[in-house]
Amino acid sequence: MSRHTETALIIGAGLQGCSIALFLARAGWKVTLLDKNVAGRHASSVNAGGLRTLLRDWREYPLSQRALWHWGHLDRLVGDAAARSCEIRLGVSQIAVALDQAEMSWAIQRAEDMHRRGLGKEELLSRDAVRGMLPGITDTVLGGLISRGDGHANPAAATRAFREAAVAAGARVVQNCRAVGLERVPGGGWRVQTPSGHHEGGVLINCAGAWGAQVAAMAGQTLPLKTVAPSMMVTARTQPFLGPVVIGIDRPLSFKQSAVGSLVIGGGILGKPCPDQDMSFTVMDRMTQSAAATLEAFPALAHVPVLRTWTGLEGATPDGVPIIGPGTDTPDLWHVFGFCGHGFELAPAVGETVAWSLTSGAIDAMIAPFGCGRFASGAGG
Known part of the structure; x- marks a missing residue:
């Protein structure tokens, strides 16, 4: 997997995007998040805030358990004050x-x-x-x-905490910046076209939530997604x-x-x-x-x-679990969306495993079941 210049562009500054940005920035990468609205406006902030392993698809279970550990030690990721603001209640079941x-x-x-x-x-x-x-x-x-061991947290506060921690780690968030086109950069990497100009990065991560399939289509890749509310x-x-x-x-x-x-x-x-x-x-x-x-x-x-x-707007996949992994023939274009309304708890583990996969060049076993390959996909961009 090409790491190019260890720079990443993330489309979508919701909880998943900010979690990935936080772990990548702490690994020394230069990260820019682009959001077409205010960061975290949609599914990330308007869900029930469940910290739930109960009744999850068995494929999600290892990821969910890892995420629950992170929620129990959230101060290590976002700091003491921000963690307290998230109103985490674990062990209430x-x-x-x-x-x-x-x-x-x-x-x-x-x-x-x-x-x-x-x-x-x-x-x-x-x-x-x-x-x-x-x-x-x-x-x-x-x-x-x-x-x-399950519980709940405040979703709006948690989304804000992850965003602020990512920024403190060096990530940049650009709001009201809608992606309107994608293209390859000669020599490697991606260019995202927006109404106000373009942004470039060595790795592109599609965390566009309910609009994830639209972003994938800009790169010539077809992934199934239904928009739900x-x-x-x-x-x-x-x-x-x-x-x-x-x-x-x-x-x-x-x-x-x-x-x-x-x-x-x-x-x-x-x-x-x-x-x-x-x-x-x-x-x-x-x-x-x-x-x-x-x-x-x-x-x-x-x-x-x-x-x-x-x-709130969310994306749902045909098999009820998210899409997490590189696109077909595009190791430098990742898709992370389609959480079907139960992605809140998973976010810290998603950020950790995606960042580890990108920095190490190998796909973490916990996210291997969620790859794009399980669906028919168009040719890579």
């Missing part, structure tokens, strides 16, 4: 609740499969265990799965009662209670994406599905009003 027999059967099979793979951090919970951990859970709950809502403050993050197995259920008492509710309900306008909109008729799933699990919350909803 995440629990997937089984509300019918089909979900309970699936949970049992999942626990057995993870144990066979040597990834046995997910524990099967009985009905009584779930009821003891989750006050107010419906009496009809049958059990569930728990990952005790995951929706969230937050309620009024209520008496603290919940420590763990609660997620559904086959229901649009995902919520946690914040430090001030409000409930932050997700669950994978999709809004309307408008990527050409850099916007997305909540579809209120769909949000009732998320509210209904929450009330099915916790009937006593019926009186708690929802205060606001929001969405």
Whole structure:
């Protein structure tokens, strides 16, 4: 793998891009991040902030566990004050609740499969265990799965912390700078054309999120990506009662209670994406599905009003795991996008493994399953 002059251009200054920039800059590389908007505006700052290994695809599990270690030692990456601002809560656990027999059967099979793979951090919970951990859970709950080391953090603060740490390490962030074209530089490297001029680097890293496939296409590479708009809502403050993050197995259920008492509710309900306008909109008729799933699990919350909803643009791949790796025949062009709405926790490990791969010239084993080769791809640029 050609390292050229040990310079990198990163398109997309969200959490993934800033994490890669931080590790590369600390390795002595000259790094420039280009963002078409304000850095971290989209998926990086508007997600639920889950620090979750629970229910991940087994291919993501080693990366997820490494990332969880970094979140537990985030001060080493971003400094003490910035780490505190991220409101990291590890060890509060995440629990997937089984509300019918089909979900309970699936949970049992999942626990057995993870144990066979040597990834046995997910524990099967009985009905009584779930009821003891989750006050107010419906009496009809049958059990569930728990990952005790999991938790959550503040996504907007974390995105800012990684960006500021990358800048402190020497990276440069250029905002409101949309990539409109890519071309090879004679002698090696890439040139990114923007409305305000061009930028050059020896390695180009595509961290463009929901627009990742568009950037790949500029280099003549075809990668599958669907733009989605995951929706969230937050309620009024209520008496603290919940420590763990609660997620559904086959229901649009995902919520946690914040430090001030409000409930932050997700669950994978999709809004309307408008990527050409850099916007997305909540579809209120769909949000009732998320509210209904929450009330099915916790009937006593019926009186708690929802205060606001929001969405963010994200890219989803056909197989539900991200694209991480060099393009076809382009070892100096990497694609890192398509995190399918669950990339927040992975970011520190993604930054570390991508940077190690680039500096060492070998692809880290933890990201090998996510290469572009698993999809049909156009010829390299």
